[in-house]
Each structure stands twice: as structure tokens, then as C-alpha cells.
Amino acid sequence: MIETDRLTRCYGPLIAVDALTLRAEPGQVLGLLGPNGAGKSTAMRMIAGFLAPTSGTARVCGHDVRKEPLAAKRALGYLPEGAPSYGEMTIREFLVFMVRVRGLDRDIAFRRFDEVVMRLELEDVLEQTIGTLSKGLRRRVGLAQAILHDPPVLMLDEPTDGLDPNQKHSVRMLIDAMARERTILISTHLLEEVHALCNRVAIIANGRLLADATPAELEARSRYHGAVSFSAAGSGVSREMLARIPNVASVEVDPLDGRVTVFPRNSQPILEEVQALLRTQNLEVSEIQLEQGRLDEVFRQITTQPRGAQA
């Protein structure tokens, strides 16, 4: 479990993290989402114990990072931003160092070592020097280090940054597999990642928590939520007729490809009415879609509103 309690961090006059209060339970994958410079990494660094909070505190599995830093760190697996590691070591040497420095029991350590190496597909590169590895491999080494001691809490700062689509997929599978009994906090600015991984999202900007909801709840805030969009041959469809359907708020036509989007009023269901109208008009519809809502739009809407507009 991760809790932050009015966690605050100032750099001189700049407030990087502003009274952030969050809570993630076992089984949850909480995504910290925010534009660059929002304070995601600073918040994580405080939870990891690298930075001291200016005020407020954080707890990892109930251990206060200010009062019991070592107990908190023992319960935590952390992948810092950019996955730093000692470039002159081979992967094996680096992971053995991690086993030693964490004081893991020998028998358990051997088993975990093999398991982690297998899971992250590092068997063939164990003897390579980390400094010569590709960005993706280095990220996997960082992940291996973070899960080596089987921590109940995992904190990953941009875990898939710099990975190719296949590697992204396998890292997501890995996180997904570990999510069941653990608390996982990941930071990202990739919206697709939120869909693929998180069951809760905390949006922060300028160091402040602006939204804390499930991805579906956030999508419901989009004006696209429940909208119907379709492509039809010819330009026969009349915007007026669509707009006359009850519960339709507005109709937009994409000037480039002519795709029509019909927006509902107050999230009322309109799919059937729109389909019925298209049938009576005998329009040849090549494709029709019920929109779930667009996270990117909600993200923009939440993070670009003036400070203090939303508590």
C-alpha cells in the first residue's frame, strides 16, 4: 500500500509537488498521469526516499518514509526515471550487487534471480556490460532490479519509455501479472498506457492532484462519451435531420474525410435513433462507431485549465 499525506516539495520558490494526497491499495495499478514537469517524478522520488519532503509525508506499507525510511525502502521496488544503473558492471554483477546490498537470504535470492532473469528475458545477455546495452535492455535491467526482492509495492517511473512496441507489450504483461497481489504506482505521459495497465488514474499538473478516477470515469467526462460517429458514401446525410433527433446536442462533420460525429445531450443513448434515421434515409454507411470518450481530450481539458479552477 502507498499513501501520501499532503506531500509537498519546494525547489526554492517553485512548488514542484503541492499537498499531494493519494492512496493505492494492493491489487491496484495507479497511474500518475501528467504533462512533463507536472511533479510526477518528484513525488516518486520522495516516496522512494531519494528526496526529503518539504512538508507532509508518504507511507509505504504503513512505514513512514520520514520516520522509518529503511523499512519503507525494504518494502519498495523502484525504477527511477531513465533506469540508471552502473554502466561498468555486467547485468549479472549488477543484479548480484542488488541481492547483496538488500541482504537477501541466499537460497531465496538464487531462486528470485533465475525467475527475474527469465521473466525479463535477460538469460542471453547476462554477461554483457550495462554501458553497452540498448535503451530497451537497460530498462529491462532496471525493472529486474526493482522486482528482484519480490516487493509488495512497486513504483515505476515511465517503465515503457524508449521501448519498442513488442517490448512495451511484454513489460505491460509483466506489470499486469504482478498487479494481482501488489500495489503498483506507475508514472507516464502515454495515454495508451493508462488504458492498457491502470485501473485508477491520478492526473496531476503543476504539482497538484486534479483528478483521481478510473479510466472509464475519466472517459465519461469526455464530450465524445456516447457520441456516434460514422462514415457514409456521398454527402447525402443532412446535418439538420440528425440535429433534430431528440437528445442530440450537436453534429460535426470532419472537413477532411467527411466523417460525421453526433454528440448526445447529457450522455443520453442515441445510437439507435441515429441508426434508424440512417436506415430511413437509405444511406450507405461504410462504418459506424459508438465512442467511449477520448482520454486525450479529457487530459487536455483537465491539465490546461487555469490553476485553482478545480479543487
Add this chain to the structure above:
Amino acid sequence: MSGVTAIMRRELWSYFVTPVAYVFMVIFLVMAGVLTFYTGDFYDRGLADLQPFFDMHPWLYLVLVPAVTMSMWAEERASGTLELLFSLPVSISQAVLGKFLAAWAFIGICLLLTFPIWITVNYLGDPDNGVILAGYVGSWLMAGAFIAIGTCMSTATRSQIIAFILTAAVCFLLLLAGQPQVLDFFQDAVPPRAIGALGQISISRHANAIARGVLDLRDLVYFFATIVAWLAASVVVLDLKRTR
């Protein structure tokens, strides 16, 4: 405790996988030999002892120890591994101690490798080997003091060059402080008590006694206190840097 030994092992190992250790050792051993025989009048003194050899050590350490310690923390900060290190269940003092012990052990290895000069002096004459052993122990302690100073300077910056220069400057001042010329310079300006204190904090005064093979308790206390004080300062600096 596993944290201290793990960090110490890793650091010591890292000296030997990079050229640092070998370059350092070669230079150290060559310089120690050259300085002893040419500058130190090893033969002309006609005495079977290693005093000229130990006399040179403060000046060797002055140049070489900062080179060992400059990367100790500055590089961790510059490459981002400091964040990784501080997220491990190891306290700052354990990490500082681990790295210090690694550098100290490394200098110890270098000192051991000067054994041919010990063999030479035993071949040429009949030296007091107890005095020589005391000289080695004292030299190693002095190296510890230099390393502790270097540790502190390395925590204060992310630039290795700045760490090197600061360490060399502080060590140089501490060496100079005990020189008669410096003490004479302050003779009229400062009360005699302060002159005495200045002489006491100087490394060279304690080093001279050691070079003669005298292991005085006061000298031992001086070096241990220096090591502890500078390491404590390193911990404070690292902790301060977490808060701003």
C-alpha cells in the same frame, strides 16, 4: 551491515574493472620509488630505514588521493545512480562508510605493493622493522584522512574536476599549516595559542612523527578524528542535498 560490505565490494571492484586502479598503482609505485631514491637521499644518508620513503607520502597522497575520491559521489550524482542507491534499504552513513572503506582498502593494497623497498632496505642493512611497520600503519591512517576529505568534497558537487581541486586544496592547506614558514608568517598577527592550534591541526606535523616510526597515541587520535569528522560532514552534506 550487509549494505556496507556490499557497497564496499562493489566500489573496490569498480576500481579494478576500469583502468583507474592500474594507472594509479603504477604511478604511485613509480613515484614512491623515484622520490625516495632521488629526492629523499635514500643511499647518501647511510641509514637503513625508510624515513625518506615515508616523508614523501603526504605529497604523493596530495596528488593521487583526490584522483581516487573525486568520482566517489560526484559521478553517482551526475549519472543518476545516486537515486537508485538512495532508494535501497541502506542508510546514508552506511553508504558513505562503504565507499570510504573501499578507497581506504585500495590505498592499503597500493601500500602493500611497495614491499620491494622494504626488501631492499633489509637486504642493504639491518633496519628496525617495527619502526617500518609503524610507518606503514601511520601512512595508511594518513591516507584515510585524505580520503575522508576527498569523500566530503565529492559529495558537495557533481563535477569530478571541482571535487579534485577542492580536495587537493584542502589537503594542501592542512599540510602547509604546520610548516615553519607558515607558522612564522602568522607569528606576529595571531596569539601564540592560536599558532599552536594551527600547528596541531596540520597533517604534516603528525605525518613527520609517523615517518620516524613513532606511533604516538595523539597522532592516531588526530587521524581517526579527522576521518570521522570529514565522513560525518559527508553524511550531513548528502542529507542536506536531499532537502533542497
